[in-house]
Amino acid sequence: MMLRDQLTPPLACLAALSAMAGGDLVPQPPMAFVKGQLGTFHADWEGVAGRTYFTLFSLDLETWHYAPFIEFGEGSHSRGMESDSPKFFLRLHYGDFENITSLDEAMAADLDGDGLSNIFEVTYGYDPFQTTSTIDGPDGSLDPDTDGIGNSSEQAAGSAPMIKDNPILELKVLVE
Ligand SMILES: [Ca+2]
Ligand SMILES: [Ca+2]
Ligand SMILES: [Ca+2]
Numbered sequence: 001m002m003l004r005d006q007l008t009p010p011l012a013c014l015a016a017l018s019a020m021a022g023g024d025l026v027p028q029p030p031m032a033f034v035k036g037q038l039g040t041f042h043a044d045w046e047g048v049a050g051r052t053y054f055t056l057f058s059l060d061l062e063t064w065h066y067a068p069f070i071e072f073g074e075g076s077h078s079r080g081m082e083s084d085s086p087k088f089f090l091r092l093h094y095g096d097f098e099n100i101t102s103l104d105e106a107m108a109a110d111l112d113g114d115g116l117s118n119i120f121e122v123t124y125g126y127d128p129f130q131t132t133s134t135i136d137g138p139d140g141s142l143d144p145d146t147d148g149i150g151n152s153s154e155q156a157a158g159s160a161p162m163i164k165d166n167p168i169l170e171l172k173v174l175v176e
Contacts, residue, residue, distance in 0.1 A: 005095025005129075010061060025096060026051075033090050041081045041088050049074040052106040054093040054122065059085045066093075066122040072103040093129075115140040115152045124151070124161055 004025055031045035043055065053071040056064045071077045081088075100106050107119035114131035116139050124144070127133030136142055140152035147164035154161040 010089045010091045058089040072106045
């Protein structure tokens with residue numbers, strides 16, 4: 001399914017470095033990344049037709065997290081983010097993938113084959129390119145809200161993986 005994917009070098013805020021894709025990919029126009037007012041950071045880049053974009057952010061250049069959105073295709077892409085941190089680093093992780101021809105398909109696809117869609121993974125802090133992206137185990141079987149329903153089942157049911165979905169029967173005991 002995956003043709004090629006590419007990580008840009010990290011962009012320090014205000015540095016606005018350019019990054020070019022290697023290999024046979026159509027070159028990726030550089031991303032602009034600037035600090036706004038009141039702890040906001042703004043990323044802007046020009047999309048390439050057929051390309052899926054993930055965004056990674058870091059506060060220390062060591063631990064990287066996927067931002068909770070996905071972009072697709074040509075045209076201008078613009079995202080604002082908020083952070084209390086004085087340092088904020090960003091990089092694009094993009095790829096040209098077979099069978100992904102729209103934003104909907106980019107969000108619904110499961111690039112690492114762990115049973116969780118790309119958008120589910122980035123929304124809830126998992127890695128869409130790794131089946132086991134935390135030390136706790138496979139992403140699909142994790143149960144962060146400890147309601148006994150694993151992430152794969154939460155996704156299938158359309159329930160919220162961070163909110164308990166098992167109704168707890170409360171028995172009110174009357175004291176006489
Ligand atoms: Ca997945
Ligand atoms: Ca995953
Ligand atoms: Ca759960």
